[in-house]
Amino acid sequence: MATLTTVTVPVPRSDKGEATRAAIATAAQALFLERGYDKTTMRAVAERAGVSLGNAYYYFGSKEHLIQAFYDRIQVEHTAAAEAALAHETTFAGRLRGTLTAWVDVAEPYHHFAGKFFKVAAEPASPLSPFSPESAPAREASVALMARVVDGADLKVPATVRGELPELLWLAQMGVVLFWVHDSSEGRRRTRQLVDRAVPLVDRLVRLTRLPGVRGAADDIVALVRSLRA
Amino acid sequence: MATLTTVTVPVPRSDKGEATRAAIATAAQALFLERGYDKTTMRAVAERAGVSLGNAYYYFGSKEHLIQAFYDRIQVEHTAAAEAALAHETTFAGRLRGTLTAWVDVAEPYHHFAGKFFKVAAEPASPLSPFSPESAPAREASVALMARVVDGADLKVPATVRGELPELLWLAQMGVVLFWVHDSSEGRRRTRQLVDRAVPLVDRLVRLTRLPGVRGAADDIVALVRSLRA
DNA sequence: CCCCTCCTTTGAACGCGTTCAACTTGGTGG
DNA sequence: CCACCAAGTTGAACGCGTTCAAAGGAGGGG
Numbered sequence: 001m002a003t004l005t006t007v008t009v010p011v012p013r014s015d016k017g018e019a020t021r022a023a024i025a026t027a028a029q030a031l032f033l034e035r036g037y038d039k040t041t042m043r044a045v046a047e048r049a050g051v052s053l054g055n056a057y058y059y060f061g062s063k064e065h066l067i068q069a070f071y072d073r074i075q076v077e078h079t080a081a082a083e084a085a086l087a088h089e090t091t092f093a094g095r096l097r098g099t100l101t102a103w104v105d106v107a108e109p110y111h112h113f114a115g116k117f118f119k120v121a122a123e124p125a126s127p128l129s130p131f132s133p134e135s136a137p138a139r140e141a142s143v144a145l146m147a148r149v150v151d152g153a154d155l156k157v158p159a160t161v162r163g164e165l166p167e168l169l170w171l172a173q174m175g176v177v178l179f180w181v182h183d184s185s186e187g188r189r190r191t192r193q194l195v196d197r198a199v200p201l202v203d204r205l206v207r208l209t210r211l212p213g214v215r216g217a218a219d220d221i222v223a224l225v226r227s228l229r230a
Numbered sequence: 231m232a233t234l235t236t237v238t239v240p241v242p243r244s245d246k247g248e249a250t251r252a253a254i255a256t257a258a259q260a261l262f263l264e265r266g267y268d269k270t271t272m273r274a275v276a277e278r279a280g281v282s283l284g285n286a287y288y289y290f291g292s293k294e295h296l297i298q299a300f301y302d303r304i305q306v307e308h309t310a311a312a313e314a315a316l317a318h319e320t321t322f323a324g325r326l327r328g329t330l331t332a333w334v335d336v337a338e339p340y341h342h343f344a345g346k347f348f349k350v351a352a353e354p355a356s357p358l359s360p361f362s363p364e365s366a367p368a369r370e371a372s373v374a375l376m377a378r379v380v381d382g383a384d385l386k387v388p389a390t391v392r393g394e395l396p397e398l399l400w401l402a403q404m405g406v407v408l409f410w411v412h413d414s415s416e417g418r419r420r421t422r423q424l425v426d427r428a429v430p431l432v433d434r435l436v437r438l439t440r441l442p443g444v445r446g447a448a449d450d451i452v453a454l455v456r457s458l459r460a
Numbered sequence: 461c462c463c464c465t466c467c468t469t470t471g472a473a474c475g476c477g478t479t480c481a482a483c484t485t486g487g488t489g490g
Numbered sequence: 491c492c493a494c495c496a497a498g499t500t501g502a503a504c505g506c507g508t509t510c511a512a513a514g515g516a517g518g519g520g
Binding site for chain 1: 232293345346348349350351352353354355356359362409411412420423424427430431435438439442443444447451454457458
């Protein structure tokens, strides 16, 4: 259940195992896309992968574990798509907007079962929680991407703020994801609108931190975030 | 599944039905508290309530629906507990802190299965989502509570900001809940710390909106929030 | 060539959420 | 008093996630 012990990772120990594992993951992703999460049964996944039901469980501890692959996949695709935007954007707002929009683009094919995604990810004990140790690699990659957004930009802000900015922007991105999950407009029109409208605002807020009166508050926010990370 | 049609509400149509429904809800809450959500079976709930399995489903569309009762319960208890704090707090910070701390107090007994709560609530299609129409009453009650926090306080801010403040504070409370769900410290020490540290900050930020340079940004935030509500 | 060990694979079996067709009950109009 | 109808109630049956004891291989010592 919700034990705190390290999860037994059913990682393959040989080439043969690796192939089987990959076959199962591939079958799962295909079926999830075709029918959605609920209508995809473990039996169907096993059958398409050409293995027995029990064997699927040898490699993936649960049906939910099959979702992790999407996580990683989106993360990788997002980084690639964002790079394209970052290559020709020099302003902070432009870079942030490009990066967030890239995410919306990349994630679109998965939106129809993103709710299930999210549901699973929301459970604190789940390895799929964005805050979990298991998600650390993907999370750090996302934070690193936000660091690139900041680094290549024309941004003049206090060092304290700048240091925490990537992580704060990642949090903002989680907010966008939250909105996106609930967004049923075609092509995620409303999420794109949110990004378009929120980015200039974030840009403005970040720059405001140079104001004497605001800077103190900003430093407090940074201190608070730091204290929470522990 | 995720239809957009109105959910058939299995509300009791007679006194007899009402009693049965209440018995089931009571049994479920007791069992959830005793054993947690996962280990409580629908069969056990039905048995304790003295009804058949199928009958439980006549009143509650799914096991998850049994959770809604907790939602309402916490909301009611929270309002009562917050009133106590609001009765003798006159500053905005004091009132906000008292209200948020009251929530942490009230919710504590349910923390050990709050993850399941949250998991269910996170799914957009779920009636338990805090953004769903079904949750509107509880949500509105919470926003109203925040309105009371603001109204009784010594707060001088632009009218635009003040108008949206209750809803924004409710959102902030959702943030606290998110943190709380992930908080495994004893007595939710860390969540309390978060409240204690974040409240003065919020207080300060809200008051900053009177600064000429900040006010414009604040108005934009308000406009953004308004545009998203649609 | 055999046996031992460890990884891998199997499918039957289990538990639980959920559905449903049939049955009971209680009240109402004739 | 009866027939009728809707509300309420029942438990068997179904589907699916998950578990597990047992069986297959594959390599390596003896």
